Structure formats: C-alpha cells, structure tokens
Amino acid sequence: MESHELKRIDLIFSNYTTSKYKVLERTLQRDPDEIINELMDSGLKGRGNAGFPTGLKWKFARRNEAETHYVICNANESETGTFKDREILERVPRKVLSGMAICAYCTGARKGIIYLRQEYAYMMEHLQNELNIFHQHVKEFNFDFTVEIFLGSGSYVSGEESAMLDSIEGYRAEPRNKPPYPITKGLFDMPTVVNNVETFATAQVIFRIGAEEYSKLGTPLSPGSKLFTLSGDTPKPGIHELELGMTLQDFVKEFGDNNTKAVQVGGASGYCIPQKLFAETVIGFEGIPTGGSMILFNNSRSMYKVLHEYLRFFTEESCGLCTPCRIGTQQLLKGVEAVKKGERPVSYIDVLIKLALSMKSSAKCGLGQSVANPFISIIDNFKEEILY
Amino acid sequence: MEKYQVSLTINNIPVTVEEGSTVLDAARKVNLHIPTLCNHPDLKVAGNCRVCVVEIKGQKELSAACATPATEDMEVFTNSRRVRTARKNIVELLLSEHNADCTKCYRNGNCELQWLASEYRIGDHVFHDLVKEQEKIPDTSSWSLIKDDSKCIRCQRCVRTCNDLQDVGTFSVIKKGKRQKVSTFLSKPLKEVFCIDCGQCIVRCPTAALSEKANYEEVWDVLETGKHVVISTTPAVRAAIGEELGFEYNKHSDLKIVTALKLMGFNSVVDYGFFTDIYIVELCTEFLLRMKQAQANEGSAKMPLISSGSPGWVKYAAEKHPELAGNLSDCKSPHQIFGAVVKSFYADKKALDPKKIITVSVSPCTAAKAESANPKMEVNGLKDVDFTITTRELARMIRQSGIDIERLPETDYDNLTQIHSGASVLTELSGGTTEALIRTLYELITGNELTPELLKIMPLRGQNGIKETVMKFTDVRADWDFLEGKELRFAVVNGTGNAAKFFGTLPEKEYHFVEVMACAGGCIGGGGQPIPVSAELVKARSSILYSLDEINGVKKSHDNSALQDIFREFLKQPGSEKAKEILYKEVPKVN
Structure with missing residues (x-):
C-alpha cells in the first residue's frame, strides 16, 4: 500500500480573489470530451466519500441523451464531524459554481441546483449575491446556464443522491432503487450529475493547474489533496487541506494531543481506527477513505x-x-x-x-x-x- | 416494437426474459419462489422491505429482486448462505416491530408475515420487542376500516394503493427513523380525514394493520333476538366467497349458499339481483327524465347523469368534485334499495311489522358499511340496512357455523325475489351498470329487440381506466322523438384513480351518462372481497359474472317479472312519488 508523509496543501482556498471566472471562461473554449478526459486523467474521485471517479460520472451523463440534463451540487453536508463544504461555499463559492458550469457545459445541462443543508440557510443571501454575479458572467460567455438554491428540510438521508432528487421533486427524501442511477435517470427522470461541493471546487482547481500537476499529489489510487475537518480531542480543530495517502500515524502525530486512542475516520458512517492500527492505516481509497471527517478520541473517552x-x-x-x-x-x-x-x-x-x-x-x-x-x-x- | 430479450441464470438455471423484466419476474418464470412483502402486482415497485434480496455475482451487496432489472449474463443466487442470513434477519426485524399476537389476530392464517415467519422458523425471538404500547390501541373511528399501527410493517402498500391506485391520499408516511409510520393528515382519526372507505388498502395489507370494521358478531346476536332477519348476498360475494372457503364457484353455489344462510338462522334470504333490477329501471327513468328536461329547457337538468351506486365514488366526488353534485344520480344504490324495499313492500306482502325486520346486506364493499350508516338512507324513519358485512365476514360466519357448503342441498330465494335478470349481475362489474342501463334504455326508446352487439358491449368491458361507447337511436317511439338520430355518449371510469383524468377533460366532450366505480374492476374487486386481490384475480372473478349473464334467459332488468309485480302492486310506475320515497336518497325537489 503506497503512502507518504503528511503534507499540507493549499489549493482549494488559494488563488481566489483574483479569479474572476477566468478558469471557467478559458475552459468553456475547450472541447467537452477533452475536458472530461482531463478530469479523468487527474484521477479525481468524488469528495463526498463514495469515491466514484468524477470524470467517468460526467462522461456517462454526457453519453446519455435526453431532453435535458441537470447538475446538482450536494451541499447537504450532514456527516458528523464534517464542515468543509460550509467553508468552501462561504469563502470560495466561485470555484464551486465554475465546477458546476463546466460540468453543465460537458453534459448538456442548462440548469444547476445547489441542494443546501437546512442549517446553512443563513448563507442564502451571500450565495444568491454570488449567483447573480455568476449568471452575469456566464451570460457574457454566451453560455446558457442558471443555478438555483434548493434548501433542504434537514435530514441526513437527503445527502444520499437519489433521496436528494426525491426531495427536490417535492417528495419525502427517500432513496430510490438503483439502477437506474441518476446519471441515467435522475432529477425528473433526466440524466443528472450529483457531485459534492468539494468535488466541484476541486474540478475547478484541476482545470486551473492541469491534471498532470494535480495528479502529482497523492497516490495512484488517491490522487490529489482534500480537505479534512478535525474535531474531538485535538489542539488543532478545524479545516486542513492535506495530500491524500498519509498514514494515520503521521496524521495523529501532527494533530493528536499525545493521548489519542482512536480516530473515527469518515464520521458516523466511517470506521473507528484504534491506536495499534495507526501505522498501517492509510487515509485514502487504498486504505480508509473519508469525506473529510476526522474525529480524534483520547484516553478520557468512553x-x-x-x-x-x-x-x-x-x-x-x-x-x-x-x-x-x-x-x-x-x-x-x-x-x-x-x-x-x-x-x-x-x-x-x-x-x-x-x-x-x-x-x-x-x-x-x-x-x-x-x-x-x-x-x-x-x-x-x-x-x-x-x-x- | 419488439423488446430485446436478455438471458441470465438464476441458481444456475438459464432463463430468458424481456428487457425491463426484474430478477423477480425472471425467477418466477422458472418457478423459483422468492419471498416478497412490499411487492404487489397491482402496485408500483417499492423495494422497501428487502425480503426479496438475492445475490448477484459481481455485486458487493445483495439486491432486491423486485427492483433490480434482469440484465444479460447476470448470475443470480436466491438461496445462498448470505441471502438466507439476511432474509432471516429481516423477517426477525419485522417481527420485532410487529405486534405478533397471531392467535388473537383477524388475519391469523392469512398473513404474509406469519407465512414468512413459519418459512424461516422464527421461534426464538432474538431481538427486542419494539412495539409501543400506545400503538396497540387501534383507530376504530371509521365506519369501515380499523387501523392498527402495532401490526404495521411499513411496507407502504396501503400508501401506494391509496395514492397511486385510488387517488385518495388518506395515508402517507410521516416522520423518519424509529418514528417513521403510516399516518393520516395531521395524524387525525380516520373519521376526521378524507377516506372513501373503499377498503382497497385492506385487501392489499399483508398483515392486519388494516382491516374492516367487522359487524358479524352483531349479526350473530341479532339472529337470536326473535326478529325477522332478512339477508341478501350480492353476486360478487357469491362468486368470490369460495376463495375464502376453499371451493370453486359453480352453477349450484348460489342456492347452496341460500341453504347455508337458512341453516345459520336467517329467516329470509332474498336475491340481490331483484333489487338491482329495480335500481336499473329507476336509473333509466331518471336518465330519460333528465334528458327530457334538459331538452325542454337547456340547463335545467344537469348532464351527464353520473352513477352513484358506488358509495366510495360518491364520497370521492363529494370531496374532490363538488361541482358534480347535481350530476350524481339521486337513486339509492342497489344495496340500500334492498333494505328499503324489504322494509316496505316486502313487509307489506308478508304482513310483518317493518320495525321487527332486520336487514343484513352482505357486500363486496367496505364503503357500503359507511353508506348504510348514513342517516339519510332510511325508509319511513327506519334504517334501510341494519348491518352490512363483507364477503370475508360472511365466510368467517359460515366457517364458525361448521357448515360445508358444497355438501348442502339447494334452496330457493324468497318467493318475492326469485327472479333476476342477467343485466343485474353485470352491475357489479366496471361498465356493467352502463350495459344494463343501455339494455333497458334501448328497448324503452325504440321498442326494438336488442341486437347481439348490445348484449355484449365490448368497449365497456375489460380493465381499461376509461371506457366509452356511443349509441345512435333511430326509429324512436313518439315519446322520445327528440332522441331521433341523436348520438348518446356513455363513459365508464374504472376506479377513482382515473376520475381526475376523466373529469378534468369533461368540459371538452359531451357525455350523457358516466358510470364511476371506486374500485378497479367494479364491486367484484371491492375492499370487502377475499384477500389477496390482484388484477388477475379480479379478471377471473369477473368472468364468473359475465357467464352468469350469458346463461340467464332474462337479459333485461325491465323484463324481470318479479319486478313488474312490485311496480304493478306497490311502486306504481318508475319515478312515481312512491318510488321516490323509497328508492331515492332524498325527497327530490318538486319541479
């Protein structure tokens, strides 16, 4: 199992203020298939935790012909101990919108939806302002794409992509039978790409720095970096962008309180790793993947x-x-x-x-x-x- | 377009099915049984209960056979260790959430969960009992239904039935997680929410979470009071009761049932068909009077005339289509006419005090229970029908009485009601009331004999949601000259689930008569019929009734000689004051 030392990265939140949708403008000049190929080359996997290759998802959605397509940004961030999407939407929303627009351009969607967690309702005004600016820009780029915010009703399961679709359609948020998957039959039965907030933001990063540069980070199975949200018994709680593929031992050395007995990787639906396994546990798709949630427990915890x-x-x-x-x-x-x-x-x-x-x-x-x-x-x- | 075929194997048995078939369909094709609970042939696929999980090679998790499309080269295993463990766990979980008081339960012996429990030999009750005490108090507020949440296994068949099939929406799912349940609007008692009492949820409930409000104990009681108890069974009841009692309907069944009822202590058994013939003749009269009125003064009579023989539909219309109130027929339903005529004409003829007569109606319908409880359904201050019981309840009574119907001799119906027409039998089928009406209408208007096509109006038969036919009358009698050359349009709405679609387009088309039945297939598929039910079973039951019409020498309601007697001696003529008093819902307004 390939691993490497812990390394801090600054891609998601950096390079923002100067960016006036330059990456989007540039990318919209390119051929959709070429864009998708680049995304596939980057090796980006869904940052929600399921880890489905993002480029492949877009490719499938593009291939499925239909009256219309949809792009949905999953901002129902509900996994326990996760709060990175909130920060992304607050601090770098244009990266997310760029990612969504590029996805729409590649798949033929004319409409995007941000499925916003109920608890993030306070962000509505800020996001709407951003959307107004965004819509002006895409108009200038001669690209017909609008994004709407859909406020969830506050359930964990709405983060499950098919339940989210039901919720948007006006039903109870309950998962659908799969297949068919959303990329074939999604929102209102149209092919739909549902990606996590961080996935869209990362896509923007990839189109800025290029797949080659991006995939130099991480490991072959888990290329790139991702945001980790730290909570529990740590002197450094909060959000840290790290290269994927470190061992839990390195992670705990950096973030633990010298008394860590276990780390819950991936929130309530993830795995609990005890101290004796720290050294052999790699954080990434070859080991234990996480949507970002890292909860540290020290010896005082039951x-x-x-x-x-x-x-x-x-x-x-x-x-x-x-x-x-x-x-x-x-x-x-x-x-x-x-x-x-x-x-x-x-x-x-x-x-x-x-x-x-x-x-x-x-x-x-x-x-x-x-x-x-x-x-x-x-x-x-x-x-x-x-x-x- | 021809569908693609896909070939797969199930437990190494090769099978080829049409593209779009599920793994469950494929398994059934090779006669492999996969247990199911939330799945029902009449309803959309849900995939909730997970009882039907199977293992598919290459898939990490198990898949629900009912919801997984069969694909080329798929290798399915329905009985692997993993499948059996998961399935057993699922059944155990369901039982832990279920008030398993099987010996006391109404559905004891006919419960899908009980069958599964016995199949998987669940005896040790591994898990904690999760049934909440407050759930053990059922909602008994409705006239027709009892809802017992402690028996509910959340398969949501009732929710799909009520919403997708019936378009009523009494039930929906509320809350989540451990509090998730099937509930009514604001969790109010059933009598306070919109419910048409159709009972379609009952016949699709796998357990006893939904059952009819049983009245048979009261009927047993009344049999010992010394009162004159008159009972009627409808043809749909007789055609289906064998499913409960384990015999197949044949030409002797009807009169054997009469014997059984006599043995059980009923004083008189009357033939429902006789009352249905009265209904058809009155309905026809009402139709023609409305036509005439509409002709004389446009707008004075509401057209089309819409049938009101299905009490579930009447309630549906009142809630969802109040604008149709004036279109609904004023005639009582045949079931109420039975009670009203017994407590008037029959009492007269038999020199009985109507107050000492008890009428018991055996109906395929649960909504009939609510209908007969309506205080407007009365004659001379007496309730038309005192007790309404379902096919299932009668079957239970027969079982309790220890009678073996098949070994009984035959006994005739009460002499006043011994004759019924073939048309009367049809009225319990979707489209049948319209066919029966047309038979009488045609002869009345033209004076001609019915043509063979009119004896079997195929466009009105079958299970389509909306059916139509057009009739043109020529050579009409002098009284009806305004109908000369006129095309009359008849429509049939098969189940309330199709009502919104039909009445949404009504203004565009001119119809003269519309028949609506709350339940798909008509009364034969009613909510009081034996469990289980499916479109296929309804079709089989229907064919019994069609054949009863075919072998009946009296085709038309007005040709029923017993009916002619009652009109001559008692009601005078169709539409008379007397007829209105007894056979109509409310005293009609004076013109």
Whole structure:
C-alpha cells in the first residue's frame, strides 16, 4: 500500500480573489470530451466519500441523451464531524459554481441546483449575491446556464443522491432503487450529475493547474489533496487541506494531543481506527477513505458512549423506508444497551454483529449499509469497553 | 416494437426474459419462489422491505429482486448462505416491530408475515420487542376500516394503493427513523380525514394493520333476538366467497349458499339481483327524465347523469368534485334499495311489522358499511340496512357455523325475489351498470329487440381506466322523438384513480351518462372481497359474472317479472312519488 508523509496543501482556498471566472471562461473554449478526459486523467474521485471517479460520472451523463440534463451540487453536508463544504461555499463559492458550469457545459445541462443543508440557510443571501454575479458572467460567455438554491428540510438521508432528487421533486427524501442511477435517470427522470461541493471546487482547481500537476499529489489510487475537518480531542480543530495517502500515524502525530486512542475516520458512517492500527492505516481509497471527517478520541473517552451516540444518531436519521435500516439500527442500539446492563449475555454481541453485516448487505442505500462500519470497527477494537 | 430479450441464470438455471423484466419476474418464470412483502402486482415497485434480496455475482451487496432489472449474463443466487442470513434477519426485524399476537389476530392464517415467519422458523425471538404500547390501541373511528399501527410493517402498500391506485391520499408516511409510520393528515382519526372507505388498502395489507370494521358478531346476536332477519348476498360475494372457503364457484353455489344462510338462522334470504333490477329501471327513468328536461329547457337538468351506486365514488366526488353534485344520480344504490324495499313492500306482502325486520346486506364493499350508516338512507324513519358485512365476514360466519357448503342441498330465494335478470349481475362489474342501463334504455326508446352487439358491449368491458361507447337511436317511439338520430355518449371510469383524468377533460366532450366505480374492476374487486386481490384475480372473478349473464334467459332488468309485480302492486310506475320515497336518497325537489 503506497503512502507518504503528511503534507499540507493549499489549493482549494488559494488563488481566489483574483479569479474572476477566468478558469471557467478559458475552459468553456475547450472541447467537452477533452475536458472530461482531463478530469479523468487527474484521477479525481468524488469528495463526498463514495469515491466514484468524477470524470467517468460526467462522461456517462454526457453519453446519455435526453431532453435535458441537470447538475446538482450536494451541499447537504450532514456527516458528523464534517464542515468543509460550509467553508468552501462561504469563502470560495466561485470555484464551486465554475465546477458546476463546466460540468453543465460537458453534459448538456442548462440548469444547476445547489441542494443546501437546512442549517446553512443563513448563507442564502451571500450565495444568491454570488449567483447573480455568476449568471452575469456566464451570460457574457454566451453560455446558457442558471443555478438555483434548493434548501433542504434537514435530514441526513437527503445527502444520499437519489433521496436528494426525491426531495427536490417535492417528495419525502427517500432513496430510490438503483439502477437506474441518476446519471441515467435522475432529477425528473433526466440524466443528472450529483457531485459534492468539494468535488466541484476541486474540478475547478484541476482545470486551473492541469491534471498532470494535480495528479502529482497523492497516490495512484488517491490522487490529489482534500480537505479534512478535525474535531474531538485535538489542539488543532478545524479545516486542513492535506495530500491524500498519509498514514494515520503521521496524521495523529501532527494533530493528536499525545493521548489519542482512536480516530473515527469518515464520521458516523466511517470506521473507528484504534491506536495499534495507526501505522498501517492509510487515509485514502487504498486504505480508509473519508469525506473529510476526522474525529480524534483520547484516553478520557468512553468508546461505549461514542458507539451509543452513533447508533442513536442512526435510529433518528434513518429515513425509515427499508427494514434493515429502520429496525436494525434500533435493535443494535437496544442490543448494546442490554449487553452493557447485563440484561443480555455477552454472546448477544455476535448476534448483533451478524445483524450489522446483514444490514450492510441488504439495506436499500448507503446509509443503512454503512451502519456496520462504526459498529463493527468499534466493537472489534474496544470490546471490553463495550461489554463491561 | 419488439423488446430485446436478455438471458441470465438464476441458481444456475438459464432463463430468458424481456428487457425491463426484474430478477423477480425472471425467477418466477422458472418457478423459483422468492419471498416478497412490499411487492404487489397491482402496485408500483417499492423495494422497501428487502425480503426479496438475492445475490448477484459481481455485486458487493445483495439486491432486491423486485427492483433490480434482469440484465444479460447476470448470475443470480436466491438461496445462498448470505441471502438466507439476511432474509432471516429481516423477517426477525419485522417481527420485532410487529405486534405478533397471531392467535388473537383477524388475519391469523392469512398473513404474509406469519407465512414468512413459519418459512424461516422464527421461534426464538432474538431481538427486542419494539412495539409501543400506545400503538396497540387501534383507530376504530371509521365506519369501515380499523387501523392498527402495532401490526404495521411499513411496507407502504396501503400508501401506494391509496395514492397511486385510488387517488385518495388518506395515508402517507410521516416522520423518519424509529418514528417513521403510516399516518393520516395531521395524524387525525380516520373519521376526521378524507377516506372513501373503499377498503382497497385492506385487501392489499399483508398483515392486519388494516382491516374492516367487522359487524358479524352483531349479526350473530341479532339472529337470536326473535326478529325477522332478512339477508341478501350480492353476486360478487357469491362468486368470490369460495376463495375464502376453499371451493370453486359453480352453477349450484348460489342456492347452496341460500341453504347455508337458512341453516345459520336467517329467516329470509332474498336475491340481490331483484333489487338491482329495480335500481336499473329507476336509473333509466331518471336518465330519460333528465334528458327530457334538459331538452325542454337547456340547463335545467344537469348532464351527464353520473352513477352513484358506488358509495366510495360518491364520497370521492363529494370531496374532490363538488361541482358534480347535481350530476350524481339521486337513486339509492342497489344495496340500500334492498333494505328499503324489504322494509316496505316486502313487509307489506308478508304482513310483518317493518320495525321487527332486520336487514343484513352482505357486500363486496367496505364503503357500503359507511353508506348504510348514513342517516339519510332510511325508509319511513327506519334504517334501510341494519348491518352490512363483507364477503370475508360472511365466510368467517359460515366457517364458525361448521357448515360445508358444497355438501348442502339447494334452496330457493324468497318467493318475492326469485327472479333476476342477467343485466343485474353485470352491475357489479366496471361498465356493467352502463350495459344494463343501455339494455333497458334501448328497448324503452325504440321498442326494438336488442341486437347481439348490445348484449355484449365490448368497449365497456375489460380493465381499461376509461371506457366509452356511443349509441345512435333511430326509429324512436313518439315519446322520445327528440332522441331521433341523436348520438348518446356513455363513459365508464374504472376506479377513482382515473376520475381526475376523466373529469378534468369533461368540459371538452359531451357525455350523457358516466358510470364511476371506486374500485378497479367494479364491486367484484371491492375492499370487502377475499384477500389477496390482484388484477388477475379480479379478471377471473369477473368472468364468473359475465357467464352468469350469458346463461340467464332474462337479459333485461325491465323484463324481470318479479319486478313488474312490485311496480304493478306497490311502486306504481318508475319515478312515481312512491318510488321516490323509497328508492331515492332524498325527497327530490318538486319541479
């Protein structure tokens, strides 16, 4: 597994004030296929956490002929411990809009939507002002593309791309059956690209510095850099842009408080890595990927409480549509409580692990499937804390 | 355009299906059973319950067979270790959320969750019981339905039925996570929200989360009060009850059921068809009077005349199309006419005190329960119908009484009501009321015998959402000369789900008569019929009724000699004051 030392990068937030949509203007002169090829060459993978190659997504959407296409920017940033999209939209919104416009240009979309998390409603005015300027510019570029803001209703599952589409269409945010995927049949049944805020911003960066330059960063499987949002027991909480592919050990050395016993990589739906595995864990698609969330726990923390809190979160935030997720989350929570209290035998944990694996294989969407990640990784590594 | 075929294997068995088929379709094609719960042949694919998960080679996670398109070279495994573990876990989870008081449950023995539980031998109740105490108190506020949330497994078949199929929207999903549930507008009791009582949700509910408001215990009670209890069963009830009782309908079934009812203690069993014939003749009279009125003074009578024999539709129209109120027929439904005629004409003839008569209507319809509870449905201050029970409830009563219908001899209906026309049987099918109406109308207007095409009006049959036919009358009788050469347009709306579409376009077209049935297929697919239901089953039941019309020598309602007797002796003539008093919903306005 390839890894390298921790390295701070400054691409996402830098080079902004002077940028008056120059990158967009320049890119719109190019051939769409060439643009997509460059994006594919850069190796950019979705920054939301799923890691689907962005260039490929755009290519598929472009290939699917339809009356119209849509571009959606997923700004429903809800993963626990993630707050990078908020910063991007506040500080460098033009990069995101450029990314969206280039995507629209490549796929044939005339309309874009920013699906903004309910809690970010305070940003509406700022974003609308930016949109007004943006619309003026694209008009000057003779490009017919408008972006609208859609304010979510405040649910975690709306971040799941197909649930987001339902939400925009006016239904409950519930995941759809896949296939068909949004790139084939998305918003109002039209091919739709849904990308995370950071993905669009990074696309802009790639078209500014070029794929070759960008892919020099990171590792072959995880090229480039990304934003990490640090919280928990760290003297340096906040947002840090880092090159992908470092080991967790280097990460903790830089950001830990010398007492770190575990890091939750990827938020509630991610994995809990204990200290003994720091050295061998690479942060990236070859190891443990993250949408940005890095939560550090030191020795003062009870991992039972951590697990309990994640499970409680899932019982609230499951949309309730499918059986494994709606009921499974409740049973996992009740189950660990019962074992802790001694109401169920220790062996009941094995029943719960089996259940979590069933949920992973049979839940309808990524939400239910990912509950097993924290559940099993916390139990495997901190069994004593959970049981007694 | 011919569809592409795709070839795949399921458990190593090769199968070829049309492109667009699901893995579930493909499995069924090779007779492999994959359990399902949220899936229903009449409804859109949901993929919620996950009971049908299968393993597909190359896919990391399992896939829902009902929602996954079959593709070329796919390799599917329906019974691998992983699949069985996941499926068993899912059934266990569902049971943990379900009030599994099976022995006390109405659906004991006919519950899809119970079958799954027995298939997967769930006996040890691994998981915590999640049923909340407050959910165990069912909503019994409606006349027709009982909603028991403690039995709900959130498959959302009712939600899809109510919204997509019926276009009513009583039910929707509220909240999320552990609080997610199927609820009504603002979680109000059913009687306070818009619900047409059609019961289509009941027949598609896999458990007993939705059931009819049962009245059969009251019927058992009344049989021991010494009152004269008169019961009627509709042809749709008789055609379908065998599905519950385990026999196939044949030409002897009707009169065997009469024997059973007598044995159970009913004093009199009357033939519903007789009352339906009265309905058709009155409806025809109302139609012609309206036509005449409209002719004489344009705008004075609302056209088209719209049928009001389906109580679910009447309620739907009142809520969603109040502008049609004046178009709806003033005739009571055949089910109410049964009660009204028994408590008037029948009581007279039998020299019985109407106050001591109890009328019990066995109906394929749950909305009929609400209809007969309507205080306007009365004759001389007495309720037309005292008790309405469904096909399912009657089947239960027959089972409880220990009677084996097939071994019974036949008994005739009460002598006053022994005759019914073929037309009367059709009225329980979508398009049938219109066909029955046309048979009488044609002869009344022209005086001619019906042509063979008019005995089987094919455009009005079948399961299309909206059906139409046009009739041109020539050689009309003197009374109806204004109809000479005129084209009359008849339309049939099959299920309230098609009403919005039809009445949305109404102003563009001139119709004279529109029949609407709340349930797809008509009463035969009603919410009181045996469970399960599907378009296919409705089709099979319908063919029984069509054949009953074919073998009946009396084709037209007005040819029913028993009906001629009642008009001669009692009602005088169709549309008379007496007829209006008994057969109409409200005393009509004096012209």
